[in-house]
Amino acid sequence: MNVNGGAQSHDVEPRTLLVHYIRENCGLTGTNVGCDSSSCGACTIHVNGEAVKSCTMLAVQTEGDEITTIEGLADGETLHPMQQAFHECHALQCGYCTPGMVMAAVSLLDEQPNANEAEVREGLEGNLCRCTGYHNIVKAVLSLSGGDK
């Protein structure tokens, strides 16, 4: 598979979860394991451009696919606009949910570039922030949306 623009090839057991493959075989530990039961969204990454929960996929299911993780968003030292917006809006407290939240938010605006506040809140329903810092997260996403604020 292709991860963040580079080929990755490893022999793994079929039961290896995608999130463990990314963290342990690819060494990309920005993607977090939270609930490990597809509820919290901390493990959200993109497969072929769409946000998915990598704890609920087997690595073998994505053979040949394009994977993007939080490490693949920035352009060198320049943060991705969504990362910059999270920084500017103080959209993180402890930061554990942040990689998944950013990946879900990027996918959300790809699909709904003019999402309004209700659509942003609905669109991020698969991501939990246990610091409950939702207001600033929503503010950060809305700052990049072309829709009514």
Place this chain on the structure above:
Amino acid sequence: MIPASFDYKRAGSAEEAISLLGEYGDDAKLLAGGHSLVPLMKYRLAAPAVIIDIGKVADLSYINDGGDHIAIGALTRHRDIEISELVNSQIPLLAAATRNVGDPQVRHRGTIGGSVAHGDPASDTPSAMLALRATFVATGPNGSREIASDDFFSGFLETALADDELLTEIRINKVPDAKFSFQKFNRRAQDWAIVGASILVNGADTGVGLVNMDSKPIRSAAVEAAVASGATAADAAEQAAEGVEPPADLNASVEYRQHLARVLTRRGLLESGVS
């Protein structure tokens, strides 16, 4: 949580999947999007010896205009159904139910066929299939056969599909002028329904499918008959819990589920133009 070990086979086509099913029988489970099966395997509630991955069989992912019906390939992802112009204009109840499945990440991976073939009474879309009187196309070594939605769901996580059959297509008659409502009660965003209801009112025909009110997805023939005989929404909805045996769990008792079924059915009927 890591699943138990299994042998992994990837099918490149429907034919190959059916042949592998013939080879491994009930030791094998089909893996489509994996959003019902993988969680069960992680909890070790399922431990199939062989996984047949059909997730990359691209020609089973489509939404086609079949003239009087819409034909949906079994591997079509929830997200594609949710945003499909054909589905939204011709069978909008299915789009409404699909928007309530899990969350965006789940809908990006989960497939319509995987969801209905799992036969989970708590799933959202089977209730819409029942209300819409969908037809399921099962393909096995000797060809294809059609299964009516009323005959498809046979028990808890059980369907009429044989061990060597693959669900390949779902056909739903167009009902562009029908009034409809999908009602779901849950405690938190993205949770499973504690109870849900799919309501379709198409002229004189009424369809009512209930979520989590029995060991399998069910239709409420009693409510449908009451509406047909001219009952008000409130009176018809009183029948919603008649003759069904909902499960009791940490979220709800039997009595509470029966109450929710009546309330959600009434709301859905009112929203669908039954006064």
